[in-house]
Structure formats: structure tokens, C-alpha cells
Amino acid sequence: MSSSEELEYPQKLLDYSDGFLISKAMFTACDLGVFDLLHEVQEPISTATIASRLNTNVDGMASLLGVCVGLGLLKVDMKNNEGYYSNTEVSSLYLVKSSPRTLYHTMMFHSNVMYMCCYFLPQAVREGKCQYERALGIPSKGIFETMYRSEESLLAFINYMDSIWNICGKDVIRAFDLSMFHTVCDLGGCSGNLAKQLVSTYKESTVTIMDLPKVVQTAKKHFVKDTEQKIHFLEGDFFNDPIPEADLYIMARIIHDWTEEKCLGLLRKIYQSCRPGGGVLLVEVLLNEDKSGPLSSQIWSLKMLVLAEGKERTPSEYTKLLTDSGFRDIECKVTGKIYDAVMGRK
Known part of the structure; x- marks a missing residue:
């Protein structure tokens, strides 16, 4: 569509205004178990059957299924004027809860936490503060203390954090050659x-x-097997407790949670513990230097605004943080996936 046509009929703006409905439709289909049911039966089934199996209203389910077809998340075959539904390849791979590459837990975190907090985005912009307490009615002593308030909420959060690495973990691990770093924290x-x-x-x-x-304790119970002898655990708060000596420190999705002051304090503490010739690897989403994009990184900054006290940064901003902390030879790598990598050396 040309610019003149957009001015006469602003389809892009209308699409943006419906964006929250698109997200919530996908979240709802995950939450109700639509994709899991279709994976289980392994054949196209009717709206009435899906509604009956999932204890929903038939008309309501028909509307939801229609949107999922429009989004390319479901396929529909018409038989005798009735739709029979099945999963697409993308929903089978990423939205079925039992899939090894599932993003189900990501969808549930966005639906149950992020979606609720973003309702208060105007207040977050005005105040520059986390909206967790307003959105969920839970007194916020800090994002992590709040999310870790029960084993159920902690497990939900860890599942969300865990699932992303199934689709982009190798990209950030291979962004730089890390073979010289034998002791990693x-x-x-x-x-x-x-x-x-x-x-x-x-x-x-x-x-x-x-x-x-x-x-x-939760990771050892649910995620890491005793046979994985190359992985060890240390209980502690890296802001307040001693950081062990190592060749390489990885901080994945950590720096973007915090203010400049806290980030500098933590990075300087890491520098002191880092062995000579060692380094630090930051895994974050990078903004363009002129902050014109990418849109996904800009949206992440809004997420940090409503959930924590941090923001996303440009390569030069990460370079300054690391340089001010003592690190040198800073390199930034854009992976083309969700997360990028920044390396600093001692």
C-alpha cells in the first residue's frame, strides 16, 4: 500500500489496534488446551467435539478457532458445511505443551503476567515504575521476590525462562568462540x-x-539431572554474596532488569573475581545505535518498564557499561534470533 493510500485507509493502524486481541486469542487457545487436544487425537475434529472435550461454549470456540485459522495456527477442512480442525506445523512444534521446543510457558507468562501489567502501561510511563502490584494485587518487594513467592509461581517463571533457550540458546553460545574458557559461572x-x-x-x-x-532448589528438582556432572550449583545473591572466581561469567537476561548504578556495581564486582584473560558474556536484545529499532527490542524495553527497573540498550551503551567496569576489547554480535551477545575481556 502506498503512503497516499495509507492516509486514506490506515489499515496498518487498524491492525495495530487489534494486536492485543491477536495475542490473547493465541494465549487463550494455549490455556484451554486446543493445540494439545488436536495433537492428542491426531486427526481433524469438529468444533462441537473440541468444545465438548474442553468444556467450552460451541459458538465461543468457533470464534476462537476461526481466529487461529486466520493466524495460521490451525488448519480447517470443510465437510458437509462443518469445519474440522487440526494443528499446523508451527503450532505442533511451538504451542503443544509436550513438544521439546514448546513456547507454551512463554505464552502463559505473557498472558498471566505481562498482559496484565501492560494494562497499566500509561501509569508505568508516567511514573517510571514496575506495575506488578497494580496489575496482580501482590505487594511488590521487587520483581523476583514477587515471582518467587510460591513454588507454583516460581516454576511457571522458570519454565518460561527455560523455553526460550530451546530455540535460540545455541545461537548465543556460538556467537563467540568460548572454547578457551574452561571454568564458567x-x-x-x-x-x-x-x-x-x-x-x-x-x-x-x-x-x-x-x-x-x-x-x-527448584532447578535441581525439576530441570538438571544428577548425571549432568559438568553443571554445578551455588546458592547465593550475586548482588550481596561473594562471586566465585572463574574464566568466564555469563549473564543472560540479567543486565536489562536493573538500573545503571546496579549494573555497574555488579559488573565491577564480576571484574574483580574474573581471572586475568577471562571475560564476561552478556546475552540481551540489542537496540540499533540510533534506537530506530528493531521493534522487538523496543517492545522489550516496555516489558522491562512494567515488570522491573531496567531497559534495553544499544551496543555503545553496553560497551560503556563494560568499559566503565574495567573490561576491554568489547565485541557485540547480532545473532538474528531473539537474543544477541556482548563480550568483554579482562
Whole structure:
């Protein structure tokens, strides 16, 4: 559509205005178990059957299924004027809960937490503050203390964090050659998924995951097997407790949570513990230098606004943070996937 046509009929703006409905339709189909049911039966089934099996209204389900077809998440075959539905390849791979590459937990976190918090985006912009308490009615002592308030909420959050690495973990681990770093410390390493990908790529390396006690206990219980001997855990708060000596420190999706002051304090602490010749690897989504995009990174900054106290940054902003912390030879790599990589050396 030309610019003059857009002015006469602003389709793009109308599409944007419906964006929240598109997201919520996909979240709802995941939450109700539509994709899981269709995966289970392994054949096209009717709206009435789906509604009956999932205990929903038939007309309501028909509307939801129609949107999923329009989004390319479902296929429909018409028989005797009735639709029979089945999963597409993309929903089978990413939206079926049992799939090894599932993003189901991502969808549920966005639906149950992010979606609710973003309702208060105007307040977040006015105040520059996290909206967790307003959105969910839970007193916020800090995003992580709030998300870790129960084993159920902690497990939901870890599942969300874990699932992303199934589709882009190898890209950030291979963005730089890490083979010279044999002792690795993954700060805030959560489920250990990124650590698993590192030790499977670099056979000589071992990883110590340092995270809060509740996270470590849950990760050991649900995510890391005793047979994975190259991965170890250390309970602790990396802001307040000593950081172990290592050749390489990984901070994946950590720096973007915090203010400049906290980031500098943490990076300087890491620099002191880092062995000479070692380094730090930051895994984040990079903004263009002129902050014109990419849109996905700009949206992540809004997520950080409503959920935490941080933001996304440009390569030069990360370079300054690392340089001011003592690191040198800073390199930034755009992976073309969700997350990018920034390396600094001591």
C-alpha cells in the first residue's frame, strides 16, 4: 500500500489496534488446551467435539478457532458445511505443551503476567515504575521476590525462562568462540538450560550456576539431572554474596532488569573475581545505535518498564557499561534470533 493510500485507509493502524486481541486469542487457545487436544487425537475434529472435550461454549470456540485459522495456527477442512480442525506445523512444534521446543510457558507468562501489567502501561510511563502490584494485587518487594513467592509461581517463571533457550540458546553460545574458557559461572542461570548447551558445545568446560536458593532448589528438582556432572550449583545473591572466581561469567537476561548504578556495581564486582584473560558474556536484545529499532527490542524495553527497573540498550551503551567496569576489547554480535551477545575481556 502506498503512503497516499495509507492516509486514506490506515489499515496498518487498524491492525495495530487489534494486536492485543491477536495475542490473547493465541494465549487463550494455549490455556484451554486446543493445540494439545488436536495433537492428542491426531486427526481433524469438529468444533462441537473440541468444545465438548474442553468444556467450552460451541459458538465461543468457533470464534476462537476461526481466529487461529486466520493466524495460521490451525488448519480447517470443510465437510458437509462443518469445519474440522487440526494443528499446523508451527503450532505442533511451538504451542503443544509436550513438544521439546514448546513456547507454551512463554505464552502463559505473557498472558498471566505481562498482559496484565501492560494494562497499566500509561501509569508505568508516567511514573517510571514496575506495575506488578497494580496489575496482580501482590505487594511488590521487587520483581523476583514477587515471582518467587510460591513454588507454583516460581516454576511457571522458570519454565518460561527455560523455553526460550530451546530455540535460540545455541545461537548465543556460538556467537563467540568460548572454547578457551574452561571454568564458567552463569550468574542467574535459572534452570540450567543455557549451561547445558554450553557444556554440550564446549566439552572441556564446566559451569557453576549461581542463583537464589529457591531457584537452585527448584532447578535441581525439576530441570538438571544428577548425571549432568559438568553443571554445578551455588546458592547465593550475586548482588550481596561473594562471586566465585572463574574464566568466564555469563549473564543472560540479567543486565536489562536493573538500573545503571546496579549494573555497574555488579559488573565491577564480576571484574574483580574474573581471572586475568577471562571475560564476561552478556546475552540481551540489542537496540540499533540510533534506537530506530528493531521493534522487538523496543517492545522489550516496555516489558522491562512494567515488570522491573531496567531497559534495553544499544551496543555503545553496553560497551560503556563494560568499559566503565574495567573490561576491554568489547565485541557485540547480532545473532538474528531473539537474543544477541556482548563480550568483554579482562
